[in-house]
Amino acid sequence: MNKTYISDAGRFEGQDVTVNGWLYNKRSSGKLWFLLVRDGTGLIQAVVSKADVPEESFAACERATQESSLSVSGRIAPDKRAPGGYELQVKSVVLHQTALDYPITPKEHGTPFLMDNRHLWLRSSRQTAILRIRHEIIRAIRDFFDSNGFTLVDAPVFTPAACEGTTTLFETQYFDEKAFLTQSGQLYMEAAAMALGKVYCFGPTFRAEKSKTRRHLTEFWMVEPEVAYADLDDDMALAENFLSAVVGRVLETRKEELKTLERDTAPLEKITPPFPRISYDEAAKMLKEKGVAFEYGTDLGGTDETVISEAFEKPVMVHRYPAEVKAFYMKNDPSDPSKALCVDVLAPEGIGEVIGGGQREDDLETLLAKIKKHGLPEQAFDWYLDLRKYGSVPHSGFGLGIERTVGWICGLPHVRETIPFPRMLNRLKP
RNA sequence: UGGGGCGUAGCAUAGCUGGCAAUGCGCCUGGCUGUUAACCAGGAUACCGAAGGUUCGAGUCCUUCCGCCCCAGCCA
Incomplete structure (x- = not known):
């Protein structure tokens, strides 16, 4: 399967690709996971449906924490609801390393704390x-x-x-x-x-x-x-x-x-x-x-x-x-x-x-x-x-x-x- | 180095005139097939910057120290 950077995802519309990156944020809706993945070139939303992936891929989504390193593979599809205009319809998720207690959350922080980190x-x-x-x-x-x-x-x-x-x-x-x-x-x-x-x-x-x-x-x-x-x-x-x-x-x-x-x-x-x-x-x-x-x-x-x-x-x-x-x-x-x-x-x-x-x-x-x-x-x-x-x-x-x-x-x-x-x-x- | 402000959970804050330390995020348990810093239900987490003092009682008042932020000086 082709590897791609998120900034190039548009070129692979309709094709299966692998994105290697880190988990920026995630949201779930029962049998559905929305993984926001970053790779240094951009952000892409990876949609994981329980019915479409192996059991271990779905379990990986549950275990994945903010800034855990992972690879997501699937089809690139345009979607208005996704940030960036494209989403990845996931077929498999591989979790490389689970980040525990990443200190910087998506909420507000003070400058001294951010500078320490x-x-x-x-x-x-x-x-x-x-x-x-x-x-x-x-x-x-x-x-x-x-x-x-x-x-x-x-x-x-x-x-x-x-x-x-x-x-x-x-x-x-x-x-x-x-x-x-x-x-x-x-x-x-x-x-x-x-x-x-x-x-x-x-x-x-x-x-x-x-x-x-x-x-x-x-x-x-x-x-x-x-x-x-x-x-x-x-x-x-x-x-x-x-x-x-x-x-x-x-x-x-x-x-x-x-x-x-x-x-x-x-x-x-x-x-x-x-x-x-x-x-x-x-x-x-x-x-x-x-x-x-x-x-x-x-x-x-x-x-x-x-x-x-x-x-x-x-x-x-x-x-x-x-x-x-x-x-x-x-x-x-x-x-x-x-x-x-x-x-x-x-x-x-x-x-x-x-x-x-x-x-x-x-x-x-x-x-x-x-x-x-x-x-x-x-x-x-x-x-x-x-x-x-x-x-x-x-x-x-x-x-x-x-x-x-x-x-x-x-x-x-x-x-x-x-x-x-x-x-x-x-x-x-x- | 001067002037001003601030130190409360991992983070961001509330805490009135001194009287059981609170809320949100994150974390843990559970729920949800289209979420947008998702949401809903439940749970754990604090030597209140440090030391001393006043008081029956201090996060709160006083003293000293430490750390940080803003402004000025110096400069790019």
């Missing part, structure tokens, strides 16, 4: 939908850069020092010396851009920030493109084309999953280039007009970002922040040296920052002075400074947080559900 929670339809969309987003990211002349260059996870001295790093023993888990691959991408022109890295990054918010993880994935001879305007153009391509791909290929998540796709349909661009000064003026208490010269807070992003239907690109609040490697604006040539992309619907980037300082002396000013160990950056000694050029790049992007596109309130096994301040397990 994350390894099982992944089986639920909402979670599989999120994971498929995450996969599609990652694929779209790779496709975008790969088809635009970028080369993938992997950055190391063990690093000798901070890329940005301001944030906290995870420290680890590296034989006889200390090492840190990377918080960004950017400095390495700058080196790679001088070799290959257009590069990107994609991998996990780590930040030991003790932040307990809906948009922070201690381990998260970031994609970081870096382009030689690109200025801030080129960088913003890249960001808007990139983000639009990613959102467009999910809308195109993952409609079903977005529906499962009850995501209103209308706001996503509007994500096309160009994006509005406003300077930090304009953003500050906007906040003042809206009556938000905001101190000029400071970084934008979460609430400020929400207020600004809610004023636009598309992602907003806020550029030229005060240089003082930004990292040492940012280039100052020649027309106003108090500002940095940087950009934050704030996603709409109150999501906030998903991209941070800008043009890098390319002058050796200026960069050296900034490293000193930030109190960073000059010695650790000797290789980085080499990039300004040997054929320095203007260059720009940005970092996009995968989890925040997945959360935005899926319409999730918290990033913890956007990654299979989240690492947070209070969570290292499972």
